[in-house]
Amino acid sequence: MIKYITKRLLTAIPLLLTISFVCFVFINAIPSDPAEVALRVNQVTVISEELLEQTREEMGLNDPYLIRYFNWLIDCLRLDFGISYVNPQRTVLSEMIRGLPNTLQLACWSLVLVVVISLPVGFFCAVYKDSLFDKIMRTFIFMTTAMPAYWVGLLLMWIVSIKLDLLPTSGMSDGYKSLILPSITVALTYVSTFIRLIRTNMLENMKQDYVLYANVRGLKQSSILAKHVLRNSLHTCIVAIGMSVPQLIAGTIVVENVFAIPGLGTLCIEAIFNRDFPIIQTYVLFIGILFVSFNLLFDIIQTVIDPKLRKEF
């Protein structure tokens, strides 16, 4: 087991390096000269050629590409992501930390909703396959995959906040209340995937021999379903849901914008409009690292909880 985990950890390193390198190439591919931008950020009014050359030397822009990459990487490991182009008083890190709690809160609530909704619905869809409930849910899933998240958000906002006046429309001023609608919106885009996943998984498990054997033994249907089938399909589902967490965090971009939640997504969109590249770069790096680490984590969890996979290493 330990051998497998170390092996898996080691394979993650090249992937992380590639991601960081892509992010580094990204910021160097922008059409403007970083030295010029840096001067402008520091409000130097007259930018002469000598000054530019001097700044380039100071910033290490004349060094070879790879050396610059390693310097940048070391800065990143020290959590120094540079300063925002638009707001020179603010570091990228402080901007990110400001937005992070809101985004995490939103993502957490959405995750809870996804689990709470999709587990029972998927379970009952599989148990009562082709029943009315199953058919209604399947139509519902089919519809939700066609709905753009932002439109769902607008609809909810209109019906719940404006027509019924139950919840605040946007912003973060009302504590948990202002997170209800956004998390429903985020959850709705992922619920359909997981209902489908759980349903197919359970149906596959129900066809297995051990279920037949349990039936032959005369066990109660409910205990077969709960103890055997559900348990076996839960493995896959937990892993799938866990691996989708970074996607959930990334998926809040649109919803945050609709509901004007000051989180990472809003920060990123603003940065795109203002061409504030260090922020975009850090955001991409952040999500990329999240992706790799969650994949890694749940890969390992999967091998730990699922004995069938253990032989392979």
Add this chain to the structure above:
Amino acid sequence: MLRRLLNHKGFLLTMGFILFITLIGIFAPVVAPHDPYVQDIMNKYAPFSWQFPLGTDNLGRCILSRLIWGIRPTLGLAFLTMLGTIALGGIMGLLSGYFRGPVDEIIMRIVDIMLSFPSQIMVFAVVALLGVDVRNVILANVFIKWAWYARMIRTSVIQHTDKNFVLYSRVIGNSERFILFKHILPSIASELAVLASLDIGWAIINISTLSFLGLGVQAPIPEWGAMLNEAKNALTTNPIQMLAPGIATVVLVTAFNFLGDVLRDALDPKEEM
């Protein structure tokens, strides 16, 4: 396969519906009752009427006309995206699956890297890098999607290269190019079509989302996502404005998703759940 499709009522209906929408889009200048750009500020937020069947928006423009004109960018950009994706993904997959060896190795490593990034974030990153513009939105979408196609097409090309007719063709001395374009490409074409129709819905949603955020099609042009962006600002005063473009998007995307499902079932009847 074609016969099975032609007997499928759902397929004919959806196909007919999509063609109908496309035709309306093509003949937008004839079909639309008003000019989509003409503003009539005195007549803003008009309710449904014979003159304005879906009312008017915050600038007094006819929503129905804007909806009809909006078919062009919405569908057109989605088609363009898929075309680009298939072209790039197809070529990469074909090269990788047919020649194997180092070519395969390099292309597949690039694909692996592409797939290890969350696609949604990549779109934003590419748009940020290239600047806010419609063309860049399409480029970004093609850029993040081709890797999926390359991988899938590679698998099916590998399956086909070992088939007897390809081996025979090589034995009798046909050139590699001939084999690639006359044997392999037609064999995987149907699969490509299914993949593409499955993803048009995805492309429509993706492009309209970017337009909604203001990163794609810009304001005065009638595109459904951009229309919803304008409707958002009038949410409290005139919420009806956001219904039409939203419902239109849902219906169109549902149609494409359904089409993809039917095609997939027809191509692979085993996989029924």
